[in-house]
Amino acid sequence: MQLQDVLYGIAITNLVGSTNREISVLVFDSRQVVKDAVFFAIKGTLSDGHKYIENTIQAGASVIVCEQIPAQTVPGVVYIQVDNSSVALGEMAANYYGNPSSKLKLVGITGTNGKTTIATILFKLFRTLGYHVGLISTVQNHIDDLVIPATHTTPNPLALNELLQKMVDAGCEYCFMEVSSHAVVQHRIEGLTFVGGVFSNISHDHLDFHKTFDNYIKAKKAFFDGLPAGSFALTNLDDRNGMVMLQNTKASKMTYALKQLADFKAKVVENSFNGLHLEIDQADVFFKLVGSFNAYNLLAVYGTAVLLGEDKLEVLTALSNLTGAEGRFDYLTSSNQIIGIVDYAHTPDAVQNVLSTIHDIRKGTEQVITIIGCGGDRDKTKRPIMAQVACDWSDKVILTSDNPRSENPQTIVEEMEKGVSPTNKRKTLSIVDRREAIKTACHLAKPGDIILLAGKGHEKYQEINGVRYHFDDKEILMEQLNLIS
Ligand SMILES: CC(=O)N[C@H]1[C@@H](OP(=O)(O)OP(=O)(O)OC[C@H]2O[C@@H](n3ccc(=O)[nH]c3=O)[C@H](O)[C@@H]2O)O[C@H](CO)[C@@H](O)[C@@H]1O[C@H](C)C(=O)N[C@@H](C)C(=O)N[C@H](CCC(=O)O)C(=O)O
Ligand SMILES: Nc1ncnc2c1ncn2[C@@H]1O[C@H](COP(=O)(O)OP(=O)(O)OP(=O)(O)O)[C@@H](O)[C@H]1O
Ligand SMILES: N[C@H](CCC[C@H](N)C(=O)O)C(=O)O
Ligand SMILES: [Mg+2]
Numbered sequence: 001m002q003l004q005d006v007l008y009g010i011a012i013t014n015l016v017g018s019t020n021r022e023i024s025v026l027v028f029d030s031r032q033v034v035k036d037a038v039f040f041a042i043k044g045t046l047s048d049g050h051k052y053i054e055n056t057i058q059a060g061a062s063v064i065v066c067e068q069i070p071a072q073t074v075p076g077v078v079y080i081q082v083d084n085s086s087v088a089l090g091e092m093a094a095n096y097y098g099n100p101s102s103k104l105k106l107v108g109i110t111g112t113n114g115k116t117t118i119a120t121i122l123f124k125l126f127r128t129l130g131y132h133v134g135l136i137s138t139v140q141n142h143i144d145d146l147v148i149p150a151t152h153t154t155p156n157p158l159a160l161n162e163l164l165q166k167m168v169d170a171g172c173e174y175c176f177m178e179v180s181s182h183a184v185v186q187h188r189i190e191g192l193t194f195v196g197g198v199f200s201n202i203s204h205d206h207l208d209f210h211k212t213f214d215n216y217i218k219a220k221k222a223f224f225d226g227l228p229a230g231s232f233a234l235t236n237l238d239d240r241n242g243m244v245m246l247q248n249t250k251a252s253k254m255t256y257a258l259k260q261l262a263d264f265k266a267k268v269v270e271n272s273f274n275g276l277h278l279e280i281d282q283a284d285v286f287f288k289l290v291g292s293f294n295a296y297n298l299l300a301v302y303g304t305a306v307l308l309g310e311d312k313l314e315v316l317t318a319l320s321n322l323t324g325a326e327g328r329f330d331y332l333t334s335s336n337q338i339i340g341i342v343d344y345a346h347t348p349d350a351v352q353n354v355l356s357t358i359h360d361i362r363k364g365t366e367q368v369i370t371i372i373g374c375g376g377d378r379d380k381t382k383r384p385i386m387a388q389v390a391c392d393w394s395d396k397v398i399l400t401s402d403n404p405r406s407e408n409p410q411t412i413v414e415e416m417e418k419g420v421s422p423t424n425k426r427k428t429l430s431i432v433d434r435r436e437a438i439k440t441a442c443h444l445a446k447p448g449d450i451i452l453l454a455g456k457g458h459e460k461y462q463e464i465n466g467v468r469y470h471f472d473d474k475e476i477l478m479e480q481l482n483l484i485s
Pocket of ligand 4: 115116117137138139153178
């Protein structure tokens with residue numbers, strides 16, 4: 001491919017050498033450079049890609065995209081200076097793969113909780129309606145029935161555009177993708193053309209990365225600011241920051257809500273372990289998903305489908321048969337009537353939502369036993385709050401490990417313990433080993449009791465000291481409750 005072909009639309013501030021040359025691949029990691037590669041020097045959170053420019057030239061890179069051209073340039077190498085290398089990577093990745101996002105209808109979903117659920121149900125719905133569809137999500141990526149493992153919630157621009165190109169090649173008309181706040185800030189979605197954006201909600205998370213809640217809101221809002229005229233921006237009006245998202249968007253502004261008037265409105269008629277009964281746009285519909293927070297997710301899906309031109313009744317009929325995403329309020333019952341729920345709640349708000357849903361649908365006499373941990377190398381300020389919420393809404397709580405990553409698991413548990421009030425202490429146990437914690441909960445549970453296993457949902461591993469060991473909450477829960485998968 002010619003370098004000129006991928007430079008379309010790129011604002012170049014300084015250039016050394018000629019753009020009239022052949023290139024092989026685009027890379028942003030010096031360790032992946034091959035002959036005639038274009039290397040993007042990116043200032044990251046841990047390191048600065050500009051440090052590796054010399055190495056990449058020795059390894060064969062012939063084009064360097066950077067924010068500062070080195071004082072000593074190498075003859076024959078092209079240096080392209082831009083204001084922001086991450087933005088250039090997004091735009092050039094889109095060019096390199098033939099701008100696949102403009103060849104299908106791409107909808108992005110953002111928010112603290114609910115992205116995977118909304119994107120996955122949209123994917124399943126549009127498959128049911130007969131379309132070829134792509135999905136980009138935390139749990140897995142899909143091109144119709146083909147599963148492609150996910151490494152991030154939102155992949156890097158090269159992986160993302162490659163995936164979109166494969167979707168186009170496979171004849172996909174739609175793609176539903178999660179847009180994480182990290183991805184917005186790191187410009188992973190730069191150069192993509194969206195036909196719509198959906199906002200679920202915003203609450204405490206990722207303050208390690210964004211530093212303040214205000215910055216976190218701004219990151220989510222930037223996604224809507226970037227939507228083009230002619231697209232739609234669908235927001236949750238019941239969320240305190242729902243309208244903030246739409247303040248500066250060029251997209252047409254649409255709303256959904258349970259508690260007030262909105263373009264798409266629903267009312268929860270009944271919420272039980274059998275599912276949700278909603279009155280939605282004047283129709284009475286039963287859904288398989290459990291929990292009032294899922295009423296929001298279903299409404300977001302319904303609104304999106306209608307905005308994409310689908311028939312309301314057909315959408316509701318198909319939706320009523322669908323299940324949610326793996327590891328989200330995934331529940332099973334043992335032969336002696338102990339209920340086990342595996343859920344991905346890993347923020348204070350999600351823990352509260354799941355436990356209040358359990359509270360709403362429990363009969364009243366049974367105990368709720370919650371097993372919960374917090375991830376290492378992630379927002380530390382949420383640790384005591386998550387423990388506090390778990391205690392306030394449960395009869396027994398076992399504090400344990402999630403993915404400790406590079407941190408000491410015992411220390412994380414101790415930081416969670418700081419959120420346990422003296423009155424809540426008596427119902428709390430700390431067991432650092434997650435498998436032991438699950439075993440203990442199953443021993444403590446009596447018939448009718450509800451065990452909530454929060455935080456890891458679909459994950460099939462536990463990351464300790466940088467090593468990922470096989471670990472599956474649902475598998476262990478089933479083993480302990482004598483259920484066969
Ligand atoms: C904190 C964060 O988001 N980090 C992401 C980021 O890496 P970084 O900025 O830290 O990179 P860095 O290590 O500082 O290096 C800077 C640059 O130098 C390059 N480099 C580095 C070393 C070297 O030897 N040679 C070299 O060229 C790197 O390739 C990079 O281009 O950019 C990388 C490439 O896109 C990502 O893989 C990486 O994700 C890490 C693994 C990660 O764990 N990210 C999580 C927090 C994340 O993104 N999560 C969100 C979901 C959050 C949610 O739940 O909402 C997601 O979208 O998945
Ligand atoms: N609309 C919602 N409002 C609040 N909590 C929700 C909502 N939907 C799901 N949850 C809770 O949040 C958890 C995570 O849901 P989901 O995986 O859909 O969110 P996500 O935004 O994709 O998360 P991540 O940022 O990790 O990708 C669920 O297991 C559930 O406990
Ligand atoms: N996408 C989220 C997932 C958190 C899941 C939880 N199990 C943890 O490891 O903290 C993150 O990377 O922050
Ligand atoms: Mg997700």
